[in-house]
Amino acid sequence: MSLDELTAIDLRERIAARQVSSTEAVHAAFEQIDRAEPTVGAFISLFRDEAFARAQEIDRRLAAGEPVGALAGVPVAVKDNLCTRFGATTCGSRILENFHAPYEATVIRRLLDAGAVIIGKTNLDEFAMGSSTENSGLKKTVNPWDTERVPGGSSGGSATAVAARLCSIALGSDTGGSIRQPASFCGVVGLKPTYGRVSRYGLVAYGSSLDQIGPLAQTVTDAALMLSVIAGHDPADSTSVDERTAPVADYVARLDEPVGGLRVGIAPAFNAGADESVRSALDAAIEVYCGAGADVVEIELPHIDYAIAAYYVIATAEASSNLARFDGVHYGYRTPNPADYVEVYSKSREEAFGQEVKRRIMLGTYALSSGYYDAYYLKALKVRNLIRNDFVKAFERCDAILMPVAPTTAFKIGEKTDDPLKMYLSDIYTIAVNLAGIPGLSIPCGLDPAGLPIGLQILTPAFSEDKLVRIARMFEAATEWHTKKPAIVG
């Protein structure tokens, strides 16, 4: 058996029908990992023995006729900024290299309750800060389509694991595009839910008002299945929204039902900033929707050009505060010979944080410091309001907005590492979505002349994931881009 022909939902059904055992599925995953992982480097840690033990337990429960969950026996990977009771939770940082979380993230609990088999934890830009996974302090991950290129980031390990078929499905986190952009670069589906849809409890915080956990998958159906498992209110996260305000749907149930009278919104001036190959793939995608009976509406997002500026103030301000907890006292790395207690903080942080993390702590600390708070932080929060209103107004005229995920396809390793601002500017199409708190999905929609995947981004209003996945499924059902695989899959 090979995982590259099976989606999570197929696998789940075959395992439940006892045509395939979970043990066989885990075996297939590790066979592919043994073959491709030395090349792509998707994982920071792997749990081979634990995965087989768990698969055997699922198989035993099935044989005994005991109830199992929606992902029973399915091999799953999770980003290494999600706290697990097993293994380390490193965030790709040397400061947490040996950190063993004393509690587990709510999404991990939900995965385990659904019967998933967690096979490993994936690489990321340190503390999810980056757009290429090059900022990991522990590991190098390459794009499975072209090993000289980045997988995107910060959930580059999860995107690579799914694209190289090391697992069927994975979890990532998205603060400014960190699920959608690597999904686009690696040719898989990535879904960032509405802020508040999924509990952030146990997700190591970067930008707390922006962070959201979501799935990376081969298909929209698998992404919808994973979302159904992880979505919902959690008393441990007061920013997760209660069921009355935003009821959780079974996102798979009505997936194949097209959205009637669909109006798709396009912002031509904004999209013009993308490369030629990305723009023509977007145009072709719009044609697909027209063919399915959708009307195209031109929209304006007048403040979106200010999104990167506002984001890099807000996200770094939140990061500088969140990362103050890494003090060399309570957990994590401590400098070996501190002269005094101040050096416990300042040298531990200096020695164990990477350059991008330091840069963002510096930027955020500056923006929050006395004399600069109004000019930077408060100003950015006001711009954020303008950007959110742009989307509210746009959605009065359309049901979904279509745009690129990134201005280019996967770039070369090292291409942008010397110029942080250049790297930040590559986030132009994903960042505003986090500022506005709305859901966004990236789906494969083409290949560039070099054979690299291109993603289509679909945005819908807050808490309308049920519609978002149906609209994405309409595209997937009419095209074959999601069936393209990198050569490394074999």
Place this chain on the structure above:
Amino acid sequence: MQQQIDADQVRKVAKLGRLELTDAEVEAFTEQLGAILAYVEKMNELDTTDVEPLAHCLPISNVFRDDVVGPSLGTDNALANAPQRDGSFFKVPKILDDSSGA
């Protein structure tokens, strides 16, 4: 260019952020943060006089729960990752200097 950050400001911010930067880092960050801040200035093109700041996008405000005691981490779990511990305490270098008269 106005508003650019200088090396002294970078050192001051590093101290606030508890980062003991090397001289090479101070030099690199002075240039890189200067470029980023110059870009961020773009926000000043917008008149935001009558715009409310938006801290989050949630349709909820305060969240309350009943004040009941639940399970907590416990001392051993809380100390399990400590770089240094002394019994049930986190161990750190001496904070008060004997000679300071404090």
